[in-house]
Amino acid sequence: MRKFIIYFVLLITCGFQSYAQEVIQNISSRKNISLNGRWNYIVDPYQNGYFDYRRMAFDESETGNGGYYDDKQPKDKTDLVEYDFDHSPSLNVPGDWNSQKEDLKLYEGAVWYRRLFNATPQKGKKYIIYFAAANYEAHVYLNGKKLGMHKGGFTAFQFDVTELLKLGANSLVVMVDNTRKQDEVPTINTDWWNYGGITRDVYLAELPDTYLADYKIQLAKNNLKEISGFIQIKGNQKEQKVTINIPEAGIKFNTNTNDKGYAAINIPVKNLINWSPENPKLYQVNIKTETDAVEDKIGFRTISTKGKDILLNGKSVFLRGIAIHDENPLIPGRPRSEADLRMLLTWAKELNCNYVRLAHYPHNEKMMRLADEMGLMVWAEVPVYWTISWENPETYKNAAKQLTDLIELDKNRASVIIWSVGNETPVSEPRNKFMGNLVDKAKSLDDTRLVAAALELHREGNIVHVDDVLGEKLDIVSFNEYAGWYWGGTPKEIPQYKFEIKYPKPVVISELGGAALAGFHGDQDTRWTEEYQEALYENQFKMLDQIDGLRGMTPWILVDFRSPRRPHPIYQNFWNRKGLISDTGVKKKAFFALKSYYEKVEKKYANNSNK
Known part of the structure; x- marks a missing residue:
């Protein structure tokens, strides 16, 4: 009976994935370590690094190991390991594999990427791995543990790695699969090249434990006299004072987030220079909470x-x-x-x-x-x-x-x-x-x-x-x-x-x-x-x-x-x-x-x- 229960649990969970979290607004304004550069890669058309020979995903098995994401080295001369990132070739990230390697020009399928990096995580800080894009389906692992997966070849995604990030050496492994499928978006038929890979920037970002996760600061609908939007903070200290400062426009606005970390914004304005192609005016916008601060350059216009x-x-x-x-x-x-x-x-x-x-x-x-x-x-x-x-x-x-x-x-x-x-x-x-x-x-x-x-x-x-x-x-x-x-x-x-x-x-x-x-x-x-x-x-x-x-x-x-x-x-x-x-x-x-x-x-x- 116990064997049946285990089999049934594996059966119903097979294919279920932990998905990426909502992405932070304005990642470039954060304290980031760039993970761009040369990543070792392994081409895996049969997805041997993801499935065993019974087509069961390694990361959904009872042991949770056996895949390429373990980034394993043989323990001794008797140990069997059939892959080796250290001696594998490398690709530039960001970049697609099709244009970097002639033998991958027409390749569609799975490729494993591995990046080693050092980190010095600090107490009281939150850490995320941020991908600006990877085409099309990405499964992400840090130090052998799965962070989750993401579908969509052109949108950003992130994972909280605070609990998994190690002091010193870390191994980030990503399986990217650009196989075209009927039920995906886009579907199998397009009129552009299906470039595969980690095609945009990758960052390790350091945030306060309670951080400014999202904001919208734009003119209200059809109203050149009012800035409208919201502030959203995440973490344990959700109720905070927030200051929005646009020095050049003479704007300093104070508000408070509620118990969900949210605050609506409505700021009357005058004498703003409106953004247009003839005069693409951008204002320095400073947003400060009790635990975090972000800077952005924002233009104001109506359409x-x-x-x-x-x-x-x-x-x-x-x-x-x-x-x-x-x-x-x-x-x-x-x-x-x-x-x-x-x-x-x-x-x-x-x-x-x-x-x-x-x-x-x-x-x-x-x-x-x-x-x-x-x-x-x-x-x-x-x-x-x-x-x-x-x-x-x-x-x-x-x-x-x-x-x-x-x-x-x-x-x-x-x-x-x-x-x-x-x-x-x-x-x-x-x-x-x-x-x-x-x-x-x-x-x-x-x-x-x-x-x-x-x-x-x-x-x-x-x-x-x-x-x-x-x-x-x-x-x-x-x-x-x-x-x-x-x-x-x-x-x-x-x-x-x-x-x-x-x-x-x-x-x-x-x-x-x-x-x-x-x-x-x-x-x-x-x-x-x-x-x-x-x-x-x-x-x-x-x-x-x-x-x-x-x-x-x-x-x-x-x-x-x-x-x-x-x-x-x-x-x-x-x-x-x-x-x-x-x-x-x-x-x-x-x-x-x-x-x-x-x-x-x-x-x-x-x-x-x-x-």
């Missing part, structure tokens, strides 16, 4: 819609944008430093952009902070992409968690004006319910920004209909259209198409464009030439300018990026060539066509605002 206008700080604005993937083509691979991110946004500024769409998943928090600094408005998105498992409750739970994580992490960034709940999702009743619930979720978490998605459209002759039912719930009408590339004939035929848009809201074209191989030239009717792409853009402008409510666009895309869906050996070679800049940094002719168009739009809006 709203009125009829077919998008209003930034109450004034109509045209979103002169470009879409960007989280990829440095010059490596190629995931960006590994702030310099990589700044390069991408600098290219966007050279296009005369005031706006970027960060597709198709949450980007690095550093990207948002740079956008704050450089004056670029942001569309931020979760990877609900194409064909998600609409009727699977766990898939929705996953998507909602990623959306929540995105909003919670970037809610203090003035640059972020739009939360997007998905891209090109085919209309059906289950999809409509799934996506509609995500829209409601986004609005419940943040009512101060716009909510959007790239909607579906359909054509009848030369009429393009935009009547996706999801548009009823959204703040703007956005859709992807590829006239002149996937449909609509040659570039010179594009202007014949007209749009019938059901919803009287601002229209922002979330994608348009076509591909060109940099340096390949010919006439305007020859595909893959820079001239074809240039003509496509010029004729798109003629077509789109006829839309009464057109208030912005993000052509696809700033830079060529890698994609396994693009196999043509001459023109693609597993690169999506729709970029306005090549994978070697060469600006194509269409880059300058878009730049010229945006200069005209900027002048038009400047003249209108002066009237």
